[in-house]
Amino acid sequence: MEIDEFVDTLPTYNQKFDIVVAALGAEARATNIADKYNISGQLKVAIICKNNNILSFYDNKNFFVAKGFLTIIQADFFVALAEYARNLISETIDVALDISCMPRQLMAEIVHALSEMTEIRKLKITFCYSLACFTSPTLEIVPNEAIEPVTPSFSGWPSEQSMPTSLITGIGYEPEKAEGASEYLDPTEQWGFIPLSPILEFLTEVEKNNISLITRLTNEGRVIKYDLAEPSRTFGQLEIVISDLLRRTNPILLPFGPKIFFALCLLQSIRHPEVGVWHVTGESNEEPVDRAASGIEIGFQVTLT
Amino acid sequence: MSFSTLSYLDSYNARQLSPADVARDFVAPSQFYQLLGLNHCVLIGPRGSGKTTLLKMLQADSSRLYPSNEDGALPDAAFIGIFVPADVRWAKQLAAHVEGINCQRTKKILYELAFGTSAFLALLETIDKCVEISKNSNYDTHEKFQFMLDRQNEVTLALRLSELWSTPISIPSLSELKHKLRMRQINFPNLASKIRNGVPLHELSLYDSYLSIGWLDGIVTAIETINELIGKKDQRWALLLDELEIVPASLLQSIVSCLRSTSSQLIFKLALSPSSSSVFSSINADEPTQGNDFTILNLWYNERKDLRSFAARLLCQALKHRGVEVSMDNLPMKIGRSNIYEEDLNDENTNSAEAKLIDSSLSRDKRQTLFSELANKDESFNDFLRRSNIDLKDLDLSDRRKQGPLIRKVTPLVQFRNRAIKHWTKNKSTLRSGKIAHEPYFGYPNILDITEGNPRWILNLAELLDGERIKKSLPISAQSVQATAITAMHKRFAAMLKVYPISANRKEDISTLYSFLATLASTIRKKLYHDAFSPDPAQSFEIDAEGAREYGNFLVTAIHLGALVIMNPESPRRLLGTSNGNGLIGSRVRICYRLAPEFFLPLRSTSHTKISSAMSKTESNESTKLEESPLNKQIGLF
Numbered sequence: 001m002e003i004d005e006f007v008d009t010l011p012t013y014n015q016k017f018d019i020v021v022a023a024l025g026a027e028a029r030a031t032n033i034a035d036k037y038n039i040s041g042q043l044k045v046a047i048i049c050k051n052n053n054i055l056s057f058y059d060n061k062n063f064f065v066a067k068g069f070l071t072i073i074q075a076d077f078f079v080a081l082a083e084y085a086r087n088l089i090s091e092t093i094d095v096a097l098d099i100s101c102m103p104r105q106l107m108a109e110i111v112h113a114l115s116e117m118t119e120i121r122k123l124k125i126t127f128c129y130s131l132a133c134f135t136s137p138t139l140e141i142v143p144n145e146a147i148e149p150v151t152p153s154f155s156g157w158p159s160e161q162s163m164p165t166s167l168i169t170g171i172g173y174e175p176e177k178a179e180g181a182s183e184y185l186d187p188t189e190q191w192g193f194i195p196l197s198p199i200l201e202f203l204t205e206v207e208k209n210n211i212s213l214i215t216r217l218t219n220e221g222r223v224i225k226y227d228l229a230e231p232s233r234t235f236g237q238l239e240i241v242i243s244d245l246l247r248r249t250n251p252i253l254l255p256f257g258p259k260i261f262f263a264l265c266l267l268q269s270i271r272h273p274e275v276g277v278w279h280v281t282g283e284s285n286e287e288p289v290d291r292a293a294s295g296i297e298i299g300f301q302v303t304l305t
Numbered sequence: 306m307s308f309s310t311l312s313y314l315d316s317y318n319a320r321q322l323s324p325a326d327v328a329r330d331f332v333a334p335s336q337f338y339q340l341l342g343l344n345h346c347v348l349i350g351p352r353g354s355g356k357t358t359l360l361k362m363l364q365a366d367s368s369r370l371y372p373s374n375e376d377g378a379l380p381d382a383a384f385i386g387i388f389v390p391a392d393v394r395w396a397k398q399l400a401a402h403v404e405g406i407n408c409q410r411t412k413k414i415l416y417e418l419a420f421g422t423s424a425f426l427a428l429l430e431t432i433d434k435c436v437e438i439s440k441n442s443n444y445d446t447h448e449k450f451q452f453m454l455d456r457q458n459e460v461t462l463a464l465r466l467s468e469l470w471s472t473p474i475s476i477p478s479l480s481e482l483k484h485k486l487r488m489r490q491i492n493f494p495n496l497a498s499k500i501r502n503g504v505p506l507h508e509l510s511l512y513d514s515y516l517s518i519g520w521l522d523g524i525v526t527a528i529e530t531i532n533e534l535i536g537k538k539d540q541r542w543a544l545l546l547d548e549l550e551i552v553p554a555s556l557l558q559s560i561v562s563c564l565r566s567t568s569s570q571l572i573f574k575l576a577l578s579p580s581s582s583s584v585f586s587s588i589n590a591d592e593p594t595q596g597n598d599f600t601i602l603n604l605w606y607n608e609r610k611d612l613r614s615f616a617a618r619l620l621c622q623a624l625k626h627r628g629v630e631v632s633m634d635n636l637p638m639k640i641g642r643s644n645i646y647e648e649d650l651n652d653e654n655t656n657s658a659e660a661k662l663i664d665s666s667l668s669r670d671k672r673q674t675l676f677s678e679l680a681n682k683d684e685s686f687n688d689f690l691r692r693s694n695i696d697l698k699d700l701d702l703s704d705r706r707k708q709g710p711l712i713r714k715v716t717p718l719v720q721f722r723n724r725a726i727k728h729w730t731k732n733k734s735t736l737r738s739g740k741i742a743h744e745p746y747f748g749y750p751n752i753l754d755i756t757e758g759n760p761r762w763i764l765n766l767a768e769l770l771d772g773e774r775i776k777k778s779l780p781i782s783a784q785s786v787q788a789t790a791i792t793a794m795h796k797r798f799a800a801m802l803k804v805y806p807i808s809a810n811r812k813e814d815i816s817t818l819y820s821f822l823a824t825l826a827s828t829i830r831k832k833l834y835h836d837a838f839s840p841d842p843a844q845s846f847e848i849d850a851e852g853a854r855e856y857g858n859f860l861v862t863a864i865h866l867g868a869l870v871i872m873n874p875e876s877p878r879r880l881l882g883t884s885n886g887n888g889l890i891g892s893r894v895r896i897c898y899r900l901a902p903e904f905f906l907p908l909r910s911t912s913h914t915k916i917s918s919a920m921s922k923t924e925s926n927e928s929t930k931l932e933e934s935p936l937n938k939q940i941g942l943f
Binding site: 143144145146147148149151152155156157159160161162164165176177179180181183184185186212250252276278280281 | 352390392393394395397398400401402404405423426427430487490491493494797800801803804805806807808816817
């Protein structure tokens, strides 16, 4: 499937979708989108995230159950999705995907599964993101365990293997994660995307915790600041950098930072299958944090045909 | 100074450079000339040690530009190099695409298929280069690259290769063949996906015989065809394979097994990390052996004279490239001489080896002051002097005196201990506080030792020295220039070790490479500064079975990055022969000198202790004898 349309938008109150998918985890903000916009769908699912049945998990679960969501594990979701696809009447489906607390790998698998549904001609996905209130990142350096494609379908596979590897990094506020990844991949050229959040404390932490990488990339003129509230513009910024790099290198996307940037990278990989979306493993070792919704939501809708 | 073209003196990684860019300013290590022979070679070196650079120097368009060797003679490679690119991205993508395929044999075939397509494309690229060289160069000087392929010959070659590689072409040209191979490369994920979804490989092979071509047969028969067509039946070709440590094990075995016998026309020049040389461990007895079938070339230095010789040449070249007026003759003067430095007699790695101090600029008076200062505050040093019959008033270094060699040997240790210790008695040890002292690392040759002869680190040092020289308007011999450069060198490396990915069970506090190395360093520091003075404290480590089992991934990654240096020169040979699955056991390693300023360690490594002992709490706990300032406050303070 190819990307046909891209607009910045959020669901309207009481909007009806065909499918609504949220993640059931430990953060209080997991229910914010479903609650605030009261969205509904023929298939409403809250996917239970592994090892997250602490903090606000049970409150979240009670909320989703009360709202009529199926609370199911990941494997069952894909069975349910396949079943839904088999019984489809229309060739178009409209999906709301709340990515606020969704693990990266799960998001990639869902996007891949939706984009590979052979039963449909047109797929609309509304990505919804509930921005968290500011919480300080853990100062302890949690080591990256491995750096690899987020899933086989988003691993990328260039047509010109002999070209050197380049790296596009989304920089998050975790201390030196991105730096470690860039050392590992040893790219010939690296670009850094820094999020400008409506909550200003995030930027201070991002810059403080990645000072050496940001200084180096700034000196090379390879830092791009993106507005978290304007996904379509960020998608365009990514497109420019990827298209340019593809002429001389084999780029890898390594999106740390807000999940919404990760979602944009997945879509870029659909657009440019030779470009992979990678992640670091070991994040599951990090202690879950109960992040509350800030009251700011960001969303965009992409149409694939 | 010219920055208009890319030079390998500006870059830390040759991967991004064209062979011609690499060749232009190339400074050849001695191993390079051995690499030019007609034998199979395995280059072993840590990251940054120049493996890619050396392999790229064997390609057609760089081998025209070889520098003369020490005798002034122009070397020549008697083969045409085919560089097959591979990096960690390629390896991880390949692994991701075959994920979910359970049949190991099918996986192996898919790996070989992907590799084979890359190798065929690399061969076609090499032919292109040779044709280009033929058009633009003098026949006599580059005879082996003469590929005057007229249109008819190209058509014939394209058709024959297309047939050999079961890759039909619609236009009989090499560029069309290249295009079709690229299409095969692009379609690899689809092929893997079909197999993952249950279509048997043998069924797909019925419709596409390319899937059953072995990569080696494909290359060898292609070379024979090319040689026949260009009228040079004995033309040798070399497959240049970089970063083999990242290649899937089954593919690597298939490559390594070629070292015994393949074709007289095809030789292999392989490169891999020292931490991964154990991949050879599962080779059967009838498979290739070092010495008989291939030669191992280590790209790290076990002898200081070799390290310093190469580091001085490359540093000199890199500084000149940056506009610093320096030559090999005046380099020691330009960067200043170290007060005290280590000199090996023969080999620092054997127990009998004795560190010898060349007393260049430390006068007898200063030496006496140094020894007296320590003797006044350290009763264990006093005991040592008494036991060894060393008279503080007569510190004669010459071999004429019985104590001369011993005084030479301990002087660097005395310098470090004197700086570190405030007071030492049997019951109480107090370290000095203050800023990290970099003086023991200043000047020639100590600053060269810090680079370990690693080209990337040498270029890094040149960049830092030059940057500080300009910023401070001081010569590179200035202590403040060198102090900042040395600090940046070890801090940058330490930062990388804190964040480099490591897959390991989190054991107590050991979660990063840095914390692993800091624990090893604290063992050395305990012996140097907290225990009674010893003329020969253990400063290196033997990898024992328990240490390898508990910290295998840390050891492998640290060696790969050059943070730990394998010391026993015979070690890689032993690694190749080992069959226990863990080739590192029995190796002796030391913390690299680049990290010496980070932990305030001398630039030496004589006796050793076991890794498992060093990592045990009792060995590494520095605070056992400290009465003031716990370790976490002390480390890095003086």
